[in-house]
Amino acid sequence: MVSGVDLDLVLVRAFVATAEELHFGRAAQRLTTSQQVLSKRVARLESLLGVRLFEREGGTRLTEAGERFAPAAREALAAGERAVAAALGTGQVVRIDVWGHLYAPMRTVAQAVAALGPVRLEPGPARDWPSVAEMLLRGDTDLGFGRVHPLGGGRDAGLAQRLVRLEPVDAVVSTSHALAGAAELRPADLRDSTLWCPAELTRLDFLRRFADEFGITRRQDGPNLGLDHLVEHIRGDAACFTLFPTDAPLPDYAGLRSIPLTAPTPLYAWSLAWRETRRHPLLDVLLRGFADVGRARRWLEYAPERDWLPDTDHAKLAGV
The missing domain is CATH 1.10.10.10 (Winged helix-like DNA-binding domain superfamily/Winged helix DNA-binding domain)
Incomplete structure (x- = not known):
């Protein structure tokens, strides 16, 4: 009262x-x-x-x-x-909204939720990080999971996050691409190719920063029509490439090559986010679940001389 x-x-x-x-x-x-x-x-x-x-x-x-x-x-x-x-005694519910669907975020979440025991996890699809930030601040969801990046205008004030996974990404090209025969590639090797972005580039912070860092000036974006559409576009354009997490499943590899990137290896940062003044009672349990799986699977390995992270992701390492 x-x-x-x-x-x-x-x-x-x-x-x-x-x-x-x-x-x-x-x-x-x-x-x-x-x-x-x-x-x-x-x-x-x-x-x-x-x-x-x-x-x-x-x-x-x-x-x-x-x-x-x-x-x-x-x-x-x-x-x-x-x-x-x-x-x-019916157990608690944890609402979690995920984004970055082409990169299959739930495959990472699924490995950590075992720590929650009988608690029911209610995942929901979200458009991008700005939309999840708004939902967290409104109280429409308990947690967010995806790649978190700074939002201008104080739109992320009051939100907290924890880095839980750094995932290497590969270059995906068609088998007719000029570099398709390479066993591995440096990011700089892709400067004469066109980066295909499966959504508006303004919404894809990681791809935009990658292109800026490694001098990829040819960029093409389009609507996010799903993974099958992405695959068909790359198959049909020998000048294009895109980036895809090493462990994420690609449908039907026929006509595609997934080539490891080295010197340096770009890492995609997955984070859990929540509202600071509204911590779910099971947040700490879930964070421990991510930490345990992360240690076992070496999810947070980072070597500056070997790997590349966008500048905005470096600060997240300090909180791990």
């Missing part, structure tokens, strides 16, 4: 649904109740708090008070769900 207000989670749930839908009718349908009942619940919550949470004229919009209340309201609901699960 704060200032004599005892929050009823039924009212909070009505608010959160309405805040996310910005439409009383759709929110009522989502909660399988009537619009009249939903409106009364939101009005009751506003009365208890003594503030208006929504503007209702000309469409439904959050007020400034509603904007401030929304993140904490989502946290309250999540805490309530965890409390019920603990009381019933």
